[in-house]
Amino acid sequence: MRVIIGSCGHKFAIEVGLQEPVVDIKNKIAQLLGVPVASQTLAVCGLELLDGLDMEDYPIVSDGTKIDLTIKYRMAPSNFYHSDKIQIIIKFSARQLHIEVDRTETVRSLKEKIHIMDGTPIKRMSLFFCGTELEEDFRHLNEYGIHEFSEIIVFLKSMSRVKYDPPSKRLSLVVQTSSSLLNSARIPMEMKDSSTVKELKELLLSGKILPADDYLFIHKQRIMRDNCSLKWHGVDDGDFLYVFKGTVCRS
Known part of the structure; x- marks a missing residue:
C-alpha cells in the first residue's frame, strides 16, 4: 500500500x-x-x-x-565528528530546510533530495553557496567547500529560463543613502547581477559618488555580504539598496 x-x-x-x-x-x-x-x-x-x-x-x-x-537531530559526541555525514541548511526566500548529506555527494543528488522534501522541480533550481552558483551537477559538495551547517541558497528559475539561462543580466537599481549621508540622496546605478556588493561599493567610491569611508548595504531589510553577488542576494531590476556608514562583523 x-x-x-x-x-x-x-x-x-x-x-x-x-x-x-x-x-x-x-x-x-x-x-x-x-x-x-x-x-x-x-x-x-x-x-x-x-x-x-x-x-x-x-x-x-x-x-x-x-x-x-x-x-529531531541529536548532537553527536565530539569524537564522532569525523563522519562524512554533515547537516546543511537549504534556504528559500521564505522558508528553510535542514538536510543531512554526505560530503562527497553530488550537486545533482542534493537537488534530488530538495525535490523530494519540497516538491521543487529540479530544472528550476539554481543553488548558490557563498555567492557561487553550484553549476556543475556532477561535482561533489566538498569541491565547493560546503561543510557542516553551510547555508545553500535556492533561487527558482522562471519557466522561460528553464531551457535558457543567461549567465548574467544588467540591472537598473537605486542606491538610497541615509539622512546623514548626502542628505538622503537617490543614486541610480546599472550593474550586472553577477557583480558583487564589493564591486558596487568600489564603483561608488572610485567615482567619488560616496566619500571615502566604510559602508554597509541593506536589501529588503537584510545586510548584504561584500563577496556575494547581487543575484545571490535576490536583487531584481528596479530594487532599492540602502547604504549606511559602518561595518558589520560576522562570526
Missing part, C-alpha cells in the same frame, strides 16, 4: 507492506532524505509508530494514510 509521509508542510509518498516493520520504513526515509533513523519519529493522529511493530499492528494505517514525520 502507499502511504503519505508529511513533515514541516511537505509531503511525499512511499510504498510499504502490511508486515513491514516501522524501522524498515524509517530506513526508507533515511535513504530518501538522509535523515538518520534515530532522528525520526513517525506518528498517525498523534499515535507514535514503534520500531518493534509492523504495519499490520496499526489498523489505523491503510492505503493513502498520512504519517507525520518529526525530525
Whole structure:
C-alpha cells in the first residue's frame, strides 16, 4: 500500500507492506532524505509508530494514510565528528530546510533530495553557496567547500529560463543613502547581477559618488555580504539598496 509521509508542510509518498516493520520504513526515509533513523519519529493522529511493530499492528494505517514525520537531530559526541555525514541548511526566500548529506555527494543528488522534501522541480533550481552558483551537477559538495551547517541558497528559475539561462543580466537599481549621508540622496546605478556588493561599493567610491569611508548595504531589510553577488542576494531590476556608514562583523 502507499502511504503519505508529511513533515514541516511537505509531503511525499512511499510504498510499504502490511508486515513491514516501522524501522524498515524509517530506513526508507533515511535513504530518501538522509535523515538518520534515530532522528525520526513517525506518528498517525498523534499515535507514535514503534520500531518493534509492523504495519499490520496499526489498523489505523491503510492505503493513502498520512504519517507525520518529526525530525529531531541529536548532537553527536565530539569524537564522532569525523563522519562524512554533515547537516546543511537549504534556504528559500521564505522558508528553510535542514538536510543531512554526505560530503562527497553530488550537486545533482542534493537537488534530488530538495525535490523530494519540497516538491521543487529540479530544472528550476539554481543553488548558490557563498555567492557561487553550484553549476556543475556532477561535482561533489566538498569541491565547493560546503561543510557542516553551510547555508545553500535556492533561487527558482522562471519557466522561460528553464531551457535558457543567461549567465548574467544588467540591472537598473537605486542606491538610497541615509539622512546623514548626502542628505538622503537617490543614486541610480546599472550593474550586472553577477557583480558583487564589493564591486558596487568600489564603483561608488572610485567615482567619488560616496566619500571615502566604510559602508554597509541593506536589501529588503537584510545586510548584504561584500563577496556575494547581487543575484545571490535576490536583487531584481528596479530594487532599492540602502547604504549606511559602518561595518558589520560576522562570526
